[in-house]
Amino acid sequence: MNRPVVVGVDGSPSSLVAAEHAARAAVLRSRPLHLVHGYLHPLGFGVPINPYDVGVPAPTEKAQKMLEDAAAEIVGRHRGLAVEVRQVAGGPGATLVEESRRAELVVVGSRGLGGFAGLLLGSVGTQVAAHAQCPVLVVRPAEEPIPVAGPVLVGVDGSEAAELAVGYAADEAARRSAELILVHVPPSDGSQRMPDEVAETQAAAHAESAELLATAAAAVGGSHPGLAVEGRVVRAAKAEQALIEASAEAALVVVGSRGRGGFAGMLLGSVSQALVQHARCPVLVAHPYGHAR
Incomplete structure (x- = not known):
């Protein structure tokens, strides 16, 4: 099974930096890269206008263009890297946790759209870091150059x-x-x-x-x-x-x-x-x- 490197992308600067980290990780591992957008989010793409509409909204052209533009930039920097984009009808955190079941690595940014300034790691990153079924790369600090040297x-x-x-x-x-x-x-x-x-x-x-x-x-x-x-x-x-x-x-x-000393109910230790x-x-x-x- 050729597990991909998966990164959540919502168009925020933090997620685009995370996508570049994910691309480099995919190249190092000789794995494909999947850009995934879970679009059922109150401050993200694809929100139904009628709050009482129980139907699941369809993927949007705006989000698709955002993903395709991000993919094109990555391919331009990493020739030969196989990149796939996909919109998923789900919350971004739950979507990435589900994707992690079939992934080599999941990459998340420090904070995405709707992130609060006081939270150094947004709710999506926290959820994925705690519950993923594969290794998780948390890209922080946000929006800083990728470290290329160092142990x-x-x-x-x-x-x-x-x-x-x-x-x-x-x-x-x-x-x-x-x-x-x-x-x-x-x-x-x-x-x-x-x-x-x-x-x-x-x-x-x-x-x-x-x-x-x-x-x-x-x-x-x-x-x-x-x-x-x-x-x-x-x-x-x-x-x-x-x-x-x-x-x-x-x-x-x-x-x-x-x-050591971790409690069973705590998925991440202190x-x-x-x-x-x-x-x-x-x-x-x-x-x-x-x-x-």
């Missing part, structure tokens, strides 16, 4: 979600011929201890951090021999803040859908949520692939 950054905490994220991060670093940086942020210890207890605790934490990074690096070396890998231990009060700061030097940061909202580079949320239908 791929991933957090390591020993959880199953982090292991998946490390694998995806290694794949991305290999595609980009970039360095992979493994970051571990040990839990902070705010308790009052005697000096000898502090030294003992710090030694144990250092050993655990070294073991986590060594295990992750060995896994990467086995799957991607020759890939440049660096392990870093970063001490901070909060893991999310350390990773947000580290993201300033990265071309991409990869996060698991849920790390660290992942913080990064998709505040990271200083694009964020790849490492969802496992679901079953195509």
